[in-house]
Amino acid sequence: MPTLISKIPPLSTLVNQDEQIELRARAAREHRATALAHPNIAFIKYWGNIDHLQRLPANPSLSMNLADLYTVTSVTFEMGLNQDVLSINGTQVTGPGLTRVTASLNLIRTETGLNRAARVESESNFPVGSGIASSAAAFAALSVAGAAAAGLALTEAELSRLARRGSGSACRSVPAGYCQWLAGNDQTSVATSLAGPDHWNLRDLVVIVSQEHKSVGSTGGHQIADTSSLQPARVAGAESRLAACRQALLARDLATMGPVIEEDTIIMHAVMMSGHPPLYYWHPATMAVIQATQQWRREELPVYFTIDAGPNVHLICEAEHAPAVEAAARRIAGVQDVLISGAGGPARLIEF
Amino acid sequence: MPTLISKIPPLSTLVNQDEQIELRARAAREHRATALAHPNIAFIKYWGNIDHLQRLPANPSLSMNLADLYTVTSVTFEMGLNQDVLSINGTQVTGPGLTRVTASLNLIRTETGLNRAARVESESNFPVGSGIASSAAAFAALSVAGAAAAGLALTEAELSRLARRGSGSACRSVPAGYCQWLAGNDQTSVATSLAGPDHWNLRDLVVIVSQEHKSVGSTGGHQIADTSSLQPARVAGAESRLAACRQALLARDLATMGPVIEEDTIIMHAVMMSGHPPLYYWHPATMAVIQATQQWRREELPVYFTIDAGPNVHLICEAEHAPAVEAAARRIAGVQDVLISGAGGPARLIEF
Numbered sequence: 001m002p003t004l005i006s007k008i009p010p011l012s013t014l015v016n017q018d019e020q021i022e023l024r025a026r027a028a029r030e031h032r033a034t035a036l037a038h039p040n041i042a043f044i045k046y047w048g049n050i051d052h053l054q055r056l057p058a059n060p061s062l063s064m065n066l067a068d069l070y071t072v073t074s075v076t077f078e079m080g081l082n083q084d085v086l087s088i089n090g091t092q093v094t095g096p097g098l099t100r101v102t103a104s105l106n107l108i109r110t111e112t113g114l115n116r117a118a119r120v121e122s123e124s125n126f127p128v129g130s131g132i133a134s135s136a137a138a139f140a141a142l143s144v145a146g147a148a149a150a151g152l153a154l155t156e157a158e159l160s161r162l163a164r165r166g167s168g169s170a171c172r173s174v175p176a177g178y179c180q181w182l183a184g185n186d187q188t189s190v191a192t193s194l195a196g197p198d199h200w201n202l203r204d205l206v207v208i209v210s211q212e213h214k215s216v217g218s219t220g221g222h223q224i225a226d227t228s229s230l231q232p233a234r235v236a237g238a239e240s241r242l243a244a245c246r247q248a249l250l251a252r253d254l255a256t257m258g259p260v261i262e263e264d265t266i267i268m269h270a271v272m273m274s275g276h277p278p279l280y281y282w283h284p285a286t287m288a289v290i291q292a293t294q295q296w297r298r299e300e301l302p303v304y305f306t307i308d309a310g311p312n313v314h315l316i317c318e319a320e321h322a323p324a325v326e327a328a329a330r331r332i333a334g335v336q337d338v339l340i341s342g343a344g345g346p347a348r349l350i351e352f
Numbered sequence: 353m354p355t356l357i358s359k360i361p362p363l364s365t366l367v368n369q370d371e372q373i374e375l376r377a378r379a380a381r382e383h384r385a386t387a388l389a390h391p392n393i394a395f396i397k398y399w400g401n402i403d404h405l406q407r408l409p410a411n412p413s414l415s416m417n418l419a420d421l422y423t424v425t426s427v428t429f430e431m432g433l434n435q436d437v438l439s440i441n442g443t444q445v446t447g448p449g450l451t452r453v454t455a456s457l458n459l460i461r462t463e464t465g466l467n468r469a470a471r472v473e474s475e476s477n478f479p480v481g482s483g484i485a486s487s488a489a490a491f492a493a494l495s496v497a498g499a500a501a502a503g504l505a506l507t508e509a510e511l512s513r514l515a516r517r518g519s520g521s522a523c524r525s526v527p528a529g530y531c532q533w534l535a536g537n538d539q540t541s542v543a544t545s546l547a548g549p550d551h552w553n554l555r556d557l558v559v560i561v562s563q564e565h566k567s568v569g570s571t572g573g574h575q576i577a578d579t580s581s582l583q584p585a586r587v588a589g590a591e592s593r594l595a596a597c598r599q600a601l602l603a604r605d606l607a608t609m610g611p612v613i614e615e616d617t618i619i620m621h622a623v624m625m626s627g628h629p630p631l632y633y634w635h636p637a638t639m640a641v642i643q644a645t646q647q648w649r650r651e652e653l654p655v656y657f658t659i660d661a662g663p664n665v666h667l668i669c670e671a672e673h674a675p676a677v678e679a680a681a682r683r684i685a686g687v688q689d690v691l692i693s694g695a696g697g698p699a700r701l702i703e704f
Contacts, residue, residue: 229585229619230582230586232585236581263630266626267581267622270582270619270622270625273622274618282639284636284640284643284686287636288636290632291632291636333636334636
């Protein structure tokens with residue numbers, strides 16, 4: 001039974017640093033910590049690695065944390081526990097899911113010399129496995145909670161690196177607001193905040209057209225990115241698309257940013273669909289939303305789409321247009337739900 | 353009122369060369385000829401030119417003529433006619449459509465010194481403007497009829513060149529069966545037959561999801577192909593995809609050819625969707641058919657998709673599987689009709 005989510009207090013995007021220091025001190029004493037992290041939606045996408053083990057990306061990327069969606073994870077390093085124990089949304093998880101969490105915790109244990117297994121409980125308030133970056137929030141929260149529970153005082157950059165090793169785009173869920181993740185080496189490839197969550201009244205309307213688990217997850221997908229003949233062109237162009245997106249983001253210029261994020265999305269899905277094997281993440285309703293977005297703009301509704309590795313479409317607009325976009329999206333055949341979120345704060349420890 | 357189509361006799365893919373010679377002699381005497389040409393479906397796509405005026409393609413392409421679809425065009429060079437007159441499917445056409453036909457006829461008139469305007473009547477037995485290459489059949493038939501009516505005895509290569517100048521892919525509708533169109537200069541960029549229509553019992557099932565005229569036609573599309581950052585990679589890879597496709601075609605090896613034609617289609621639509629402005633030809637039902645094709649193959653039904661500049665999907669399979677593919681396609685929501693065709697013969701003069 002999920003129990004964590006129901007207990008957390010109303011969220012603020014602002015984080016009290018004194019409180020974080022106090023929570024970290026307590027976590028170190030008790031070998032136990034709870035952290036919250038938001039998923040993020042990429043405006044410039046991560047797809048493909050130059051090093052799969054270290055999850056060093058082929059290109060830099062840029063994203064927005066999603067305030068209203070979150071994962072809460074608690075980590076307790078327990079004496080006498082034989083191996084790590086993981087529960088996700090109240091269900092015990094073993095196999096590859098547990099192995100991946102253990103690998104992240106091992107990075108922490110190696111650093112500290114701590115010789116204890118951990119009990120990990122994780123809960124999210126949004127559907128997993130459908131193109132909302134659930135693993136990003138999960139590994140960002142795991143890294144923050146795990147490091148604190150092990151008594152490890154890490155900088156934001158070090159936490160971002162740790163999260164990246166667990167799930168690439170998780171590094172972008174560690175800093176606040178709008179984040180840029182640089183390509184680089186194991187030390188330098190981390191995310192930093194370009195602007196806080198209050199920089200811009202942007203909204204992400206997550207148009208849910210399927211809640212099925214996708215048949216090929218992102219980790220598998222990254223490994224076949226290089227089999228597409230389009231991946232070199234994608235990587236070569238990412239830097240300039242990111243620069244254009246960053247500049248427009250800082251200027252709060254959606255009319256300039258929007259076409260760049262749509263193009264970047266199309267190019268990523270082109271790589272997916274032209275790989276060996278090809279990955280077709282789009283559903284008929286995905287295409288309906290893509291087409292509708294172009295039509296809405298012709299009708300003076302300023303909204304742009306982006307799509308992660310799944311069928312659901314993220315519609316990006318300013319807050320004032322969110323009600324009209326939501327209403328229009330809900331009228332499209334095949335749309336099951338629309339989740340709405342503004343820009344979110346950083347991954348952080350929470351009182352528990 | 354359409355009148356040509358109803359009068360033509362049952363078609364054969366075989367062409368009697370003696371009859372062609374006789375028809376050409378009569379056409380030269382009467383300044384009047386009627387020709388029939390099939391549209392073609394490209395397995396390796398043409399998208400983008402190195403010379404828009406001469407329609408010299410950025411890359412070589414490969415296609416199959418469609419026996420059961422055709423355009424019949426009659427050209428009469430008349431004394432005393434002030435300017436060319438065009439009717440398509442019984443409706444008088446002026447403006448850009450007429451200008452384009454006049455430009456093709458001018459190439460013939462310049463060659464022969466003939467100083468007469470022409471009356472052109474053209475009819476097709478398939479819907480135009482929806483990703484079935486209607487202009488290919490139209491300009492192939494116009495070239496064959498126009499040259500004959502002007503008394504110009506051209507080789508197949510010369511007719512293919514003439515058709516190319518009217519509408520690039522029309523050059524592939526001039527020779528018989530399965531045709532390859534080489535990139536090159538104005539003299540060398542023509543199509544030749546790789547194999548006759550009887551080489552392979554292949555079927556094209558044209559899955560109609562929309563009969564609307566597309567908002568951006570192919571000529572406009574070719575002109576913005578270069579605005580996509582993916583076009584250089586598409587062009588660079590076309591030669592090797594064509595070689596793989598040609599080899600598999602000659603070996604009648606659909607399991608090898610199919611994935612190549614799907615990849616080539618995806619790459620062309622990736623260029624379209626990532627251009628400036630982007631062109632989104634796919635509809636929701638297009639995506640449904642793409643996804644269904646992958647599912648059918650998992651269920652051991654060997655069929656592959658290809659899509660031209662429009663929303664309709666061409667499903668390619670061997671004749672023995674066509675009934676099962678047709679039945680499955682008709683069950684998909686949004687599918688309006690399925691046209692079926694085998695490989696067709698060359699553009700030729702017909703008795704009229």
